[in-house]
Amino acid sequence: MVAPLHIGLDGVSFAYPGGRRVLTDVSFAVPSGSVTGLIGENGAGKSTLLRIISGSLAPARGRVVTPPRTGFIAQETSLPFSEPASALIDAAVAELRDIERDIATLSEKFSAEPDSPVLAADFDRALARAQNSGVWELDARIASVLAGLGLDGVALTTPLGEMSGGQRRRFALATLLLRPVDAMVLDEPTNHLDDAAVDFLVGELDAFNGPVLVASHDRYFLDAACDGLVDLDPALGAEGGYGEDTRQGARFTGTFSDYLKARHARRERWASDYAAQEHERERLEKATAQGSDDVFHSEENKSETRVAAKFYADRAAKTVGARRRSAQSRLEALERAEIPPPPARLTFRGLPPHTATSLGVPAVVAKGLEVDGRLAPLDLKLQPGEQLLVEGPNGSGKSTLLKILDGTLKHFGGELVVPEEITIARLEQDDAWSDLGRTAAEVYAPRTPSLVELGLLSEEQAATALADLSLGQRRRVSLGMILATPPDLLLLDEPTNHLSLVLAEELEEALLDFSGTAIITSHDRWLRRRWRERIARGDSRARVLTLSTLWTEEVWRE
Structure with missing residues (x-):
């Protein structure tokens, strides 16, 4: 079976004990090479969804697929406080250091048996792996990541327990960036980062070839780093929507600025559709109240016989009844599929007296x-x-x-x-x-x-x-x-x-x-x-x- 090269969710739902449902039928995919932002206010289910993707929570329903080596950094880390920062870095690059040791071992064996085709093939593969993994530049890479995240002034001998929460958080992010992974899942990665560190992280994600899913409230970061957004909020926001637009996990293509334009366009369509609906409702309500005088306005001809008068009266009653039934039926259909009014925008209601x-x-x-x-x-x-x-x-x-x-x-x-x-x-x-x-x-x-x-x-x-x-x-x-x-x-x-x-x-x-x-x-x-x-x-x-x-x-x- 071929390992997936994307992060995929299909119909994921989850409720905490007591019945509080936070995720309902969430479905989307993050393709390889994409940086997708996961947005929604606190309580919308972002961190819960990321824990499901990481495997630390099981969904009540639905399916999740991830590449074989998916790196995950939570919003709050559980790093060992007694360990020095160097231990974290060493653990992150241990796989790459193993490649170096493999090359050294194969080099010694190949020197002793230069004519061995098996050793030659193994040595070539190890060299290619080292080249693709950046093993030769590993020390420079470590220094670059630590400096980019503002950690170059922190001694690697410093125990994590003696660092600030922000420093520990940045070291956790550094280990993820240094570790060889196929995909990354990040929860609020720009917390505790200054502007320069955020820009560094944007560049790192842009250069990464695998899929990236990142939950964030940072609008600047979302605009600079992401090529798509998944919105876990229902349509309470002013540019939300109705009907299908209210589902959790609606996906938007483009940057955060593009997302805002799309939400605004949805809002405009929503307002237009609501106005058209109310105009139609008013028309149908008038139609259901129509009588025969509203349909037939001509005066009765005095020369008409009683038979003719009854004929016209019956015809009017039949016509009015049919029109009322048709209008009532359409009014009931409108109310079954009723479009709610767009929520009010925020507004200041004016200054109180004696300003x-x-x-x-x-x-x-x-x-x-x-x-x-x-x-x-x-x-x-x-x-x-x-x-x-x-x-x-x-x-x-x-x-x-x-x-x-x-x-x-x-x-x-x-x-x-x-x-x-x-x-x-x-x-x-x-x-x-x-x-x-x-x-x-x-x-x-x-x-x-x-x-x-x-x-x-x-x-x-x-x-x-x-x-x-x-x-x-x-x-x-x-x-x-x-x-x-x-x-x-x-x-x-x-x-x-x-x-x-x-x-x-x-x-x-x-x-x-x-x-x-x-x-x-x-x-x-x-x-x-x-x-x-x-x-x-x-x-x-x-x-x-x-x-x-x-x-x-x-x-x-x-």
Whole structure:
């Protein structure tokens, strides 16, 4: 039997104990040479599906095929903390080192028996294998991968237990890139990678000849690395669909940018089909209510006999009855195959009364604002209506700044002036709920429009306890509470974390229409790039503040 050169899934379904189904009839294929992105918000089943592909979980139904040597890296690794990094690297390249040893052994034997055709053939095969596997460049290859992932400054004698979580994660990724495999399966590989390391990984995947399946929330990475996407989210997203488009595992060809265009086109078709359906429904409902006067408008001729009058009356009744039955039948067929309305797009519902816009003073003024060990001194002035993106590496103080601004963090150095009249709300990086037993609708009440009308949750999800919702779904509830009554000063801490990719796009679009002041922190490269595009287009509201652990540098609008 010939080993498959692709990753294939056919009708895969899975439910956790208790009946919570996360995968339903998922079918798609990743051909050799393709890098396919697996997308969907937290809870959509991405990690579960990857565990099924790796063999650590068995599907309830369906079939999975993979090439014989499929390398898998999970989102969380279980590497031995007592081992030095060198042990991991040695294990990853052990098969390639064996080729070197085989060549050395065969070389000695061939020197002793130079006329042996068997040894000559074995030696030629070993050389070819070494050439194809890059054995001769192995040490340079190891150095290149470690440097590309930002690990060249970490001593290989360092035990894994003494490394940060991000370093351990990058070493796990390095071992996969160094190991000779036929296919790769990756779960959120860009977590803990800086921009340069992400670009390095994109190049590695582009040069790999086998199939690659990668689950990711990183829109920049998906756009740069992938030639196809598989969407595990149903059609709750605004560019989703209905009917067949709502299935899990819908495949899209092209980059993430192409995916967005395809989703938008589906949305447009959906809206058009829904409008046509409602027009037809209105017509049919009128037809079912028609009487004979609506069909026959001529006045009765006084010279007609009673027999003729009865003839025309019977004919009218028969015609009206047939038309009513036909309209009713078509109306019932329409309702059986009813197209639901497209979900609402995200929107800010306008500023509450007494906003700071008319105060004639800055919304935020900070001088020498700092927190020892957490935020280097910075100066900042924001006018009402301006929007500031705060970027920088982990530990540079992005979240600390927002906590100072909303009053959560009260001990800081420097001066901060925020007018008392303005309202402030912060979307936290990690949502905290005091009562996870309440449903999403109960927590959200009595705000309007509802979470369902906002297109954030389905009816079933809104009636579900917060404890049973995914991180992404809880994030939607927090977002909805802000959308219902947006503040004068909106603070968003890593707002695209845990959101579906399409919802993240909608949030960024909604910010363009928000007339209040906003401060957003983000490591999201896609969001950061688009923000700078706003500045380049002359958007006078957009600004950028770049933080580091050593200094702050403000980049004013150009």
